[in-house]
Amino acid sequence: MIFQNKKFIVETNAQGALTKLAFVGDRYDANFALSSAEEPWVPENKQWGLGFVSVGHNHVQIENLVELKEEDNRLFAKYLLEFDDDRVTCVWDGDREKSRVHRKVWVNVTRELKADGLYESYEFVNDSEKYIAFDEIGIYSSFHDTYRLGKDALSKHVNQYICAMEDLCYVAAIRQSAKAPHMGLITLNGAFRSYQLEEQNTSNVRGVLALVAKDVRVGAGEFVRYDRVVTDFNDMDDFDEKVCDYTGYPVMDYGVMIVEKGESFKLRVKKPGKLSKIKINGETLAEKNGFYTYTPDETGEYEGKIFYGDGKIGRMVFRCIRPVDEMIRRRARFIVENQQIMDENDPRYGAFMPYDIDREQIFKIEEIENIYHGVPDRNEARERHAMGAFLAEYARVTGDMSVLPALRRYSDFMLRLIVDENYDTWDCYLHNEAKKYYERGLLLTHDGSDMRFRTYNYTFALLFFVEMYRLTREKRYAEISAGIMERYTEKTGGCNADPDKIAMLREAGLTESAERLEKVLKQTVEMTGKRGEDYDAGEVAYEHGNAANGFYHMADYYLATKDENIRAYVEDQKVRCLAFDGNQPHFNANNIPIRHWDGFWFGKYELWGDTLPHYWSIISANAYFKYYLITGDRTFLDRAKKIFRCNVALIRDDGSCYNCYLFNEKSNGRPAGRYDPCANDQDWAYYHYLKDCEIEKI
Numbered sequence: 001m002i003f004q005n006k007k008f009i010v011e012t013n014a015q016g017a018l019t020k021l022a023f024v025g026d027r028y029d030a031n032f033a034l035s036s037a038e039e040p041w042v043p044e045n046k047q048w049g050l051g052f053v054s055v056g057h058n059h060v061q062i063e064n065l066v067e068l069k070e071e072d073n074r075l076f077a078k079y080l081l082e083f084d085d086d087r088v089t090c091v092w093d094g095d096r097e098k099s100r101v102h103r104k105v106w107v108n109v110t111r112e113l114k115a116d117g118l119y120e121s122y123e124f125v126n127d128s129e130k131y132i133a134f135d136e137i138g139i140y141s142s143f144h145d146t147y148r149l150g151k152d153a154l155s156k157h158v159n160q161y162i163c164a165m166e167d168l169c170y171v172a173a174i175r176q177s178a179k180a181p182h183m184g185l186i187t188l189n190g191a192f193r194s195y196q197l198e199e200q201n202t203s204n205v206r207g208v209l210a211l212v213a214k215d216v217r218v219g220a221g222e223f224v225r226y227d228r229v230v231t232d233f234n235d236m237d238d239f240d241e242k243v244c245d246y247t248g249y250p251v252m253d254y255g256v257m258i259v260e261k262g263e264s265f266k267l268r269v270k271k272p273g274k275l276s277k278i279k280i281n282g283e284t285l286a287e288k289n290g291f292y293t294y295t296p297d298e299t300g301e302y303e304g305k306i307f308y309g310d311g312k313i314g315r316m317v318f319r320c321i322r323p324v325d326e327m328i329r330r331r332a333r334f335i336v337e338n339q340q341i342m343d344e345n346d347p348r349y350g351a352f353m354p355y356d357i358d359r360e361q362i363f364k365i366e367e368i369e370n371i372y373h374g375v376p377d378r379n380e381a382r383e384r385h386a387m388g389a390f391l392a393e394y395a396r397v398t399g400d401m402s403v404l405p406a407l408r409r410y411s412d413f414m415l416r417l418i419v420d421e422n423y424d425t426w427d428c429y430l431h432n433e434a435k436k437y438y439e440r441g442l443l444l445t446h447d448g449s450d451m452r453f454r455t456y457n458y459t460f461a462l463l464f465f466v467e468m469y470r471l472t473r474e475k476r477y478a479e480i481s482a483g484i485m486e487r488y489t490e491k492t493g494g495c496n497a498d499p500d501k502i503a504m505l506r507e508a509g510l511t512e513s514a515e516r517l518e519k520v521l522k523q524t525v526e527m528t529g530k531r532g533e534d535y536d537a538g539e540v541a542y543e544h545g546n547a548a549n550g551f552y553h554m555a556d557y558y559l560a561t562k563d564e565n566i567r568a569y570v571e572d573q574k575v576r577c578l579a580f581d582g583n584q585p586h587f588n589a590n591n592i593p594i595r596h597w598d599g600f601w602f603g604k605y606e607l608w609g610d611t612l613p614h615y616w617s618i619i620s621a622n623a624y625f626k627y628y629l630i631t632g633d634r635t636f637l638d639r640a641k642k643i644f645r646c647n648v649a650l651i652r653d654d655g656s657c658y659n660c661y662l663f664n665e666k667s668n669g670r671p672a673g674r675y676d677p678c679a680n681d682q683d684w685a686y687y688h689y690l691k692d693c694e695i696e697k698i
Helices: 236-247 324-338 382-398 401-418 431-438 455-472 475-492 499-507 511-531 544-561 564-578 598-602 615-631 634-648 683-693
Strands: 002-004 008-012 018-023 051-055 058-062 065-070 074-085 101-114 117-126 132-140 158-165 168-175 182-189 194-198 208-218 223-233 251-253 258-260 265-271 275-280 291-294 300-308 312-321 660-662 674-676
Touching: 002 101, 008 101, 008 117, 051 074, 051 101, 058 074, 117 132, 117 208, 132 223, 158 194, 158 208, 158 312, 168 208, 168 236, 168 312, 182 236, 208 223, 223 236, 236 251, 236 265, 258 634, 265 275, 265 300, 324 382, 324 401, 324 634, 324 683, 382 401, 382 455, 382 683, 401 455, 455 475, 455 499, 475 499, 475 511, 499 511, 499 544, 511 544, 511 564, 544 564, 544 615, 564 615, 598 660, 615 634, 615 683, 634 683
Parallel strands: 258 312
Antiparallel strands: 002 008, 008 018, 051 058, 051 132, 065 074, 074 101, 101 117, 117 223, 132 208, 158 168, 168 182, 182 223, 194 208, 251 265, 265 291, 275 300, 300 312, 660 674
């Protein structure tokens, strides 16, 4: 069935599921809906507008269609759910049969296309003898959030900002190219407390999104109803305005939602809508000079509520942490004392290792090789070089030289088993014996027989040696750094140098290397700028790191050279970087760039799902900080601060550290909505934090 007006095209299939959401005359011919036709991994029964209910051990899909009709741009679909619900009532003898009730639930779905958008309603009617306590009511509501490359690919795929905070529930789908118009889903009636992601099995797909209402009680013969609208918007400011216009929820600036103890949360109402009051931690806040302010007494999470409209409530979640400098110091101490191999009989002696903070023990690949898919992402090399780079930077910036013996041990390990005489960087201390870890359908090197080809590893190792030179002023570390950079260029044709590293080489007297790399850097920057959104695929076809890295390197190069030819490239990359940042009222999702695969590759739980934050979000923070230095625009300094502090909040009081936070409640049915206790690669965030804070305190 096809519905169309002057602005929208909507298609549904024979099951009543929505399979197309498009704009009339869209030059990119983008389908904003996640459809099985375009993405075959999506099951037919998990397309937009279908869903499920969960009652105890019953999990019933909405797929048994009993009626479907249309008239005048309006569609009606009726589904029947039937199941036995036991232990409904209390019985003295515990007889299960006496407590069993046969459930019959009708799901009535109505869609109507109007001038401003597609209106949907979902009624769940309890046609049973007793009330039903639904544990979950889920509605599949997936926009086309997958990663592809090719002509106009970024304008055909979207980034979803997902907010399920009680009555405040929306999904803003902004094109990855950031080219308007975009589409958004806004809940008009009904409370959703979480969201789940299903069918994830690769880094290139975010999965099928289900918005989930929780703990819903419906009396016999009664119903619960959810109403929503899908409409267009031009940018996120426009979307916030539309949420306000449709629901009465105020347009908000939530400020920096993670504060150090002694600081205050500061909220600003930009447009009041139908706001009645704001509470944090149960305290009603008073407006003063345009701000609502709350100063927490202790560290921890703080819940806020915004009361608006006719009895509606939107939730907010804030965080108060110890002073950042103190947490950084505790993290450095924990690594030295707990995450370095100290057994001289172990070939990895001196290596920094991932750490299970629940079990309080180091991860070793020989102990996990039969129970994890991505074994290389939990080894002693690769992203784990973060610990060495962070500690070297920490020692130089703070003057705490107590970590130097650990750094010397690590340097010896790196030169013994990771960086060879040709400046190639091995993927694992086992060298080519590590091939077995790639024989599981895991293709992360161009040549599965040569564990020296993962190009990320060159840059990870490089940063450690650069910082060791800056810490010790020993020329050998500068020479190793030059060797790694030149080898990287030789193997890839690209450049992993930057103006700062080239200046370091000149300072160390390595002028010839500096001049060679400077030429390659200029060529790389100009080529990247000219290509715009025509990115190369990495280990993920396209993701936040593509745009954020482009933005960062353009801004960094411009700052160093003031080359006005580069200035336009800075602005071009910026818009795609910003397209990954939402404005949800939770400290782990407020301007934190979207990533949804890192928990699988780097975490203890090996879960797909929204990793908000993960250390790679720091690339955006670096870029925003550089842009602030270029423009003086303090909103970008605040953006950087939000990301930095969100990563610092992964550090626990004892200095141990979570890998990331898995934001969605469930992933493929498994529990998410929790911190992952594998301290793995997150120390890159603290390394970059210290580097930026050398210029200005964030």
